[in-house]
């Protein structure tokens with residue numbers, strides 16, 4: 001496995017790399033969810049292709065009052081996880097290496113970025129799109145793998161790729177969960193034992209409400225009311241949205257999406273609200 005810390009060295013490493021090149025963009029603090037993304041990337045690249053994992057805590061996607069400086073940075077264990085999962089190249093640049101101090105060009109997705117996390121984290125998706133566009137230019141992957149836990153991010157990146165004609169196939173990976181249902185997240189390490197014990201209730205409530213047969217808006221309303229009762233929980237949003245447009249869902253299929261502060265950490269999760277099964281008439 002090659003570790004590249006500069007754009008120059010990763011480009012050099014990629015000159016002789018076999019295609020397909022599959023990129024897994026991350027911010028480090030890697031856990032089992034990232035491992036599964038890298039394993040999927042390995043499968044997509046095949047034995048001969050190249051798997052690149054970028055590890056970069058991207059300052060431009062954090063707001064001034066957010067946890068940029070406290071975001072977990074665990075390079076040694078990140079590198080072992082990448083190696084064990086089958087990565088060929090780690091690209092781990094410094095902020096100074098990635099951004100010019102007088103930068104003035106950004107990538108701004110202007111519709112899907114507005115609701116949900118975009119409301120409470122203004123500028124977040126501009127930072128995400130800008131860094132992902134830069135990574136795509138630097139690595140020039142054939143495919144890039146993103147987790148479905150960040151449903152809005154996935155929708156925004158897909159839109160950017162479509163609208164700006166990036167020759168990159170976006171490959172989604174289902175959310176990876178602990179046995180009790182909690183979505184894996186780098187921020188879970190900040191939960192106190194008490195918060196960790198109640199955190200899986202968020203997913204349980206989302207699943208139960210999604211399966212209840214209620215309309216999307218009623219399901220979201222009752223999920224919000226129930227999550228609000230979890231000790232230490234402060235709901236940022238719980239909404240039922242159209243899976244692609246992220247507009248409030250009027251019918252199924254929809255996505256029940258939530259962001260919840262559990263103490264300090266802000267957890268996000270989402271589940272599918274499938275269309276009701278059509279009754280097939282019994283054969284005579």
Ligand code: PAF
Pocket residue numbers: 025026027056058061128131132150153
């Ligand atoms: O999902 C993340 O970890 C980040 O938003 C990403 C896509 C690596 C961009 O910094």
